[in-house]
Amino acid sequence: MDLSALLPRLARALVLVALLGAPLAAAAPASATGTVAGRVLNVGTGQYLTNARVTVRGASATAFTDKDGSYRLAELPAGPATLEVFFTGLDPATAQVLVPAGGAVQQDFNLTSVARYGQQGDATVRLDAFVVAQQRETDAQAIATNEQRFAPNIKNVLSTDALGDVLGGSVGEFMKFLPGVTVESDLADVSGVSIRGIGGGMTAITNDGAPASNIWTTATRSVDVRSMALNDIARMEVSKVPTPANPADSLAGSINLVSKSAFERSGRQLRYSLNLIGNHENLDLRKTPHSHGDKLGYKIFPGASLDFTWPVTKRFGVVLAANHSRSFNEQHRTLQTWTSLVPPGSPTGTPLNYANPVLSSLAFLDGPRDLTRNTLSVKADWKVGDNGVLSVGHVASRTDTRIGSLTYTWTTGTNPAATVTGGRPLAWDNSRTLGATGRGGLNNNGTNQLINQITDTSNVGYRHDDGRWRVEAGVSRSASATKRRYFDAGFFLQASAIQRVPVRVSFLNLAPGAALPGRIEVFDNNDQPVDWNNPANLRGNTANNANLYNRSYTNQGFLNVRRTLGFLPVPAALQVGVLEKRLMLDSNLRNETWTFTGPDGVSGATAPIEPYLMQRYRNVDPGYGMPPIVWMSPSRAFRAYQLNPLLYQQTDAQRVSDRNSHIDNNENIRETVQAGYVQADTRLLSGRLRLLGGIRYERTLDRGIGGLVDTERVWQRNPDGSFVRNAAGQRLRRPEAGAAGSLAESLLVREYRASFTQKEYDGIYPSIHATFNATENLLVRAAWAQTYGRPNFADIIPRTVANTSALDPDEDDELRPGQFRGTLNIRNPALMPWSADNFDLSVERYTDGGGLLSAGVFLKELRDFFGAASRRATPELLAELGLPERYLDWNINTKFNSGDARITGAEVNFRQNLRALGRWGSYFTLFGNATKLKLKGNPGASFSSFIPTSGNWGFTFAARRVTFTARWNHRGLDKRLPQAAFGPNGYEYIEARTVLDVNGTYQLTRTLSFVASANNILNAPNRFLRYGDLTPTHARLYAEQEYGIQMAIGLRGSF
Template sequence: MPRTFSPLPPLRWLTLALLLVLPVLPGRAATPATGTVTGRVQNVVTGQYLNNAQVTLSGTTHTAYTDKFGVFQMVGVPAGPAVLEVFYTDLDRARIPIQVPAGGTVEQAVNLTSVARYGRDAETVKLDAFVVASDRETDSQAIATNEQRFAPNLKNVMATDTLGDILGGSVGEFLKFLPGVTVENDWADVAGISVRGIGGAMTSITADGAPASNIWATPTRSVDVRSMALNDIARIELTKVPTPATPADSLAGSVNMVGKSAFERTGRQLRYSLNLVGNHENLTLQRTPHSNRDHNTFKILPGANLDFTWPVTKTFGLVIAGTNASIYNEQHFTRTYWSATGSGTNAAAASLRNPIMYQYYLLDGPRNIVRNTLSVKADWKATPHSVFSLGHVASRTDTWIGSLSMTLNAGTNGTPTPATGLPMLFDARSTRGATGRGTMTNSGTNQLGNQITDTTNLTFRFDDGRWRIESGISRSASEMKRRYGDAGFFYTANATNRNPIRISFQDIDEDKPGRIDLFDNSGTPLDWREIANFRGTTATAVQTRNVNEVHNGYVNVRRGFNFLPFPTALQLGASRRDQKLDTNMTSEAWTFQGPDGRSGTTAPLDPYIMRVYRNVDSHYGFRNIQWMSPSRAWEAYLANPLLYGKTEAQRVTEANYAVDNYERLDESVQAGYVQAEAQLFNHRLRVLGGVRFERTLDDGQGALTDNDAVWQRNPDGSFVRNAAGQRVRKPEAGAVNSYAQFLLTRKPRAVFSHRTYEGYYPSLHLTYNVTENFLARFGYASTYGRPNFTDIIPRIVATGADLDDDDPDPPTGRGTLTVRNPALKPWTADNYDFSAEFYTAHGGLLSAGLFRKDIQNFFGDSARFATPELLATMGLDPRYVGWNVITKFNAGDARISGVEVNIRQSLRGLGRWGSYFTLFANGTKLDLDGQPGASFTSFIPKSGNWGATFSSRRVTLTARWNYRGLDRRLPQAAFGPDGYEYFKERITLDMNGSYQLSRRFSVVASANNVLNEPQTLLRYGSETPAYARQYQEAEFGIQMALGLRGTF
């Protein structure tokens, strides 16, 4: 049986509580010959307290860095006169004389400015709202660049204000501009990310260090980012090589979203925006038709953002942020199917070099997404050296989709039926299907997805200059529901051609046929758009409820030492993460029977088609299609249950689906580490290294299938046989493939797995200051990536051969076991990174790097003959010795190597006009070398971003380009041995701008994918002709927003 899920045992709760309290107790006083220096560093113009400002005591080895509240501490400082040197990226260096009292503390406030950016009179600049507004993005990026500059390891940091307004506040839309990141699209949405060619399942995503749990319809390790909002996030950190203090299970990399703090500013600030968001295909203030629930809706929708920072007192503050984003977009798909094989008259001539365009698919799918988030965070400075922070983020995302599809299939059999009809003819530009061989399907689909996520995070930080203790506990819970019947519709309502037909495609180009003709067997033309030529077939509903819950706790203790000629520190830490995944999905199907329950093949479908969403343009030159309506069909079914009925086969299919998709996994990850730091050669070389230990425990529950349960057995376990030697079925098993058979052979959550694996993961990071502004970094880390949930939650399908236990093993085996393999080992990788970083005098960054990942234990599918040793490894019953085991095994190794370039630079050095412009660009080139089993579905060899910002006193304009190179996906055997599916390379342009109306108000506008660049799927091998390579093109329209932004 699986272990009981326990977020944190009471003993660990007690330990964490003690660690939270002990640091608050008074520490050792400074020795009489020394004193303490403390203070806060602030940008005097913006009022922002600065994190990671470098504070040095001139002429000594004493160096400190400010925390996120701008506070620094130096202990053991020699008493007497001294000079503080304070440096922060893109601000002027400050030198401040101080007097350090013996055995006492001196507190020094440090106000930094930039004469080049703000002028000499900082007080005057503070009153100039236009200068402050135009410099907001510059200030934000300076903060992020400074974080990256003084980080002990390789990381990319980007402030969320850097790129201007991101439409809808989408985290995913922002992440795609980070170096080395490519996004995983769920058509119009950014659903996940890939880092350096490795997918989201092996990328860690956290918020202030708390693991995120956001889940979507398919339960995977990938964190779904579509419900995350930017407005409570100050900056995003991308780490590609972890330190011992961070989890080692980030084989691809890790993303941490750093939230805003109440003590980052001196006073209250309210920032808000009100906007209208629309799509260029429906820019009207009137209600127009929508296919989800077949009614009129507004397509230009309001939204709002709120961000309130309030330092209530010097020791207590609040940050409150909220987002409401309502977005409508189009979804247009066109898909052409080519076949290299055919049969019958003329079609047999088809080949890889001469394929038939035999099927066309058209989809029209309007969609709405409504994202609501609310976050509240409280910071309490309990003592001069300790801060508690408690935050909660609630996110609610609703997605409404109405996808209407038409499939027209001319067939690949060239012989007409009847024989007196026309045979198939085809070439590169046309297909004339054979008489009677065509089919067509009219399918209406409606969906409602509800995504609910709640995250609570309590952290504690103590820092007195010698000791630094950080600890925290968090809980993140996410639920994904897909609803149909209770939302007022079927999932799908389907219809097919009423009579035999012939389909002809003419003027075929890479997107579509220019003309589609339809004929019955007599040669009479028919209109494929008219519902009169269809009959009802089936309707479906798929209910989903997936729950993912993550509990996390950690403590880090760091002690600085000064007994050596150079500064050193030792840090120890431990953590535990517990995760619970629970999936519950059902699928139902009905057969159309007509209003009287008997006329399904002849009943007209007019009552069940779209009545509002009609006479519309479905794109690609096709319009006025009479679409099936899932909501109209559902309403009619509720009023008359005879309309749709269930067959025995449908009941069995539904029951099997429910058992297969009712699963659970409990996972616990325990970790501990030791980490040492040293700064050598007068702080020019920084060394950080150590080792981390992680142990993973998995308990899973999945479906059992025992097809032998239908047979009667003798007391000795052998099969009961009749006179002919055939096995005898149990009476209660019913007919073959009946529901009675299902009750005997299928059991939900009846297979249990328990898996434990552990390892030590060392890492080393070197940072050398070649000059003050030129850094060279090297990083090495050992990491791992766990198998996906769907690979380790157990599921067994056992199909035995007709043998008794004493029969000899046949060459084909005693049966077949199709098994998920909970015994899969995780991927492991040795990661090497080198980068050179140059920080310019104007706050810019130019960096270039080389990296390599040596990866072991790839997964591959294979069939093996079951031995006792194999069954023991997989935790399977020894009675399956001699069976064929079809499962996933660790199969291969691979190496990813690459180069990465990142540039961001103001042109301020070119004079007045140059000061208005800031340029950025980054690019990543990857190379994959591996065994045949070493395949990636997220490996994109080339990716990059570039853009520019123009910023004057009143006007700010930003243009951002994103390049996603050719992306090879799954093999496509129909296109030859080297056939694959690809996402075509794509360049998109996003733009935004603002105009400052007054001291407090500005008008803002933004647009995504300004050129409406489509997403294109290709399918081809080396022999596929160019005209037959495009498989699908999808367009979503240009999303645009216009709004008012205010600051108080």
């Protein structure tokens, strides 16, 4: 049966249920029953509470409040009843009501916490303004903890106010403290996230359930988070195992950003902040040199944010949030290349000596960078009748990144022989590399980039809940674009210079783990010293661009209908829903390269480079104890090129390379996902056991377009299809193909967006979740779900490269053992998604003061990993890949579904105020979480971001006017991609790292506070290692990166 054909009919059925079912139910006889409705308010904060539990004493009837704090208990027996309200961290409350037969009664609740807010002698609550402000983080996290407590599945919820101020309002900086989550960084920026060791491409990020579309410079499923701001987000929910109502494609897990609601507050509130953001290396209020554009600029920038919540009437309200931040930071980096060689003088056939590598190259980078983030969000909520809410929202973000990376590279060469008679040969040991005469190299490379990222997200949602029927429907659109600009921004991407004469480079005083050698020496072929930092010893080399324009959007529509089943002897409900999501990604990248030919077009080897050097950005400390370097300037070189086009010219080979890169990197994919589900929910054992389960069907259709490369087209063919050959048996090229590597050949064998593919797959994904209240405050949860993870776009957008040689056989020739008719390098649109069985077990302990301690274990049984492989083309394989029969017996290089794996792990999470220890204990709140993972699988089951150990911990001290928070983030050793150059078991690793962030607040008045924050206050570097079983300790460091300490001071207020 084609289940996908049922989706339209199911959708129409659900609409009919929504439109007709609710009025019919409302019209049913109800003379013996009535309804109780109302709202639940925290009087300490003036905030209406979400997910407060309202129960009827002695009965099974239970309701939870919506975002606006409202609840509704329908079909209650007429007569007197006692209502009980519970919310984590607040004192319970009760009320006596008389339920009218066939009618409704209003009963509101005002909750408080005597322990936290205090009490007057007459038993009324004393709402001291300083105490209420001091409890801001506690109250915010209580909402999140309560949300987690009553969730039907295993999730972690963290309020965005729970950790104090986050510098710059960065969503990524906050996400790194979420339980089970590790972040992926792009130099100084948090760019993506990973849950339980599985990469960002299989971690879903949504905003109020709507999928986000934040594209960066590569075609990937990962959501780029650097443009997202915190101030319109109330809390984040991390779900480890989905329910049937949630997408099943979140194999790693999902993170939902919950926005603020206009009905959360009982009155208007404006919260704002003003700050200055800087870096500890550049705390100067005046303009100082910047490498981006080679100009003077400020390094300390003002920032501001606000969020305004306004319940205009009881039925209409708006939330307005805006954020502006601009931050500058240094990017100091070093890269060491260690090369394994055959020992000089060894006989032929001697293998590489992986135990004694040589430091053959060193790159030093000074990369000042600043990032500007602007966001604006508007949301309106309108109560349609007593039971419905219509919500409309839009979030716009604009992010500009300016980078001025400057790199100096020294190379020794790996050829051990000198280029001149009597020169020195290559020699090395653990403490030095002495390069061979004439084999070295110098490269002074200036880079400038301007990257503009734009994201717009809109959504419309409707929710109806009358206590019996709950209908949720919505549509959303998230569109983003990233543009990397050069010419129109006034510079090349890169302008480089190299040595004028042959040189010998030596690295001296090497030390294990050191980012740089103790000394670098350069000599010419006469063994005379060469000053590598003197521009007179360099000549112009090349300039290039990498213009990029990426676009993406994700459109989604959904409908969910839930009905309580009051005729059953136990509380139960049935929910069904449908969803359709459409995604598009378009990538357009073009690399262009020019050669420096001098002002007259012919003197490139001798022309001085002084006019193309940095003029403003001079005498600047580049870091790591290096002397100030005179750098090439891509902006000055570009301006000179505009005035004189003879300065840089393209060779024929560069024109061909430019065209080829444009075809290879110009791609598009469109994806349609359709889903439908059925979900049942019930409570047993007097409400202590909650069971939720069901099945979800999802269907995916991908249509991709990419470049086509068919090098077979260069050969002449006979009428029977065989190749035309000369007397030596070599194939003859077509005259119009030109020479190998020529532009004529490129025009013949490469086609722009001429490779097409279409792939469809579907599946049924069941899940079940159980929550048992062992006691009022002790919960035991268990869950099982089947999920899947789609291939990344870069693996399925079609790209075909067919290569044959002049001696390859014809289709009818007999093949020798191990011989192929040609080689085909392709992407594999036929890749099937990963699939997983997920098992989770956790225990959660909640304290009366709003604290939480949870621990859990989990297992993921993963199947159908992607692994690169070479296979001989058989008829079956060609059919699987959708290739014609002419590729029979070719060698096909691509990715296949080839591996299985198992991830086991344990997690712990806690947050607790020490109020039980007395007055001083009440000032402290401790928090932390840790994750331990273990991966087992065959060689094809590899991860590029699997971190076995990660965790966060910290404390908050809050004593009336003063609040101080310290947050530690630990990221364990991170095993990345294989590195064959380092021998057996060679891999790249990111070294374990612990980062400390701090922030403090001093309350100046009841509504105004002074705030200060610092990220990575110890300036812990990020270090990359590359090694195998035989790599010595001193040769393991590959790269080290330092970004400085980001700091901010300012004012925060509300009224």
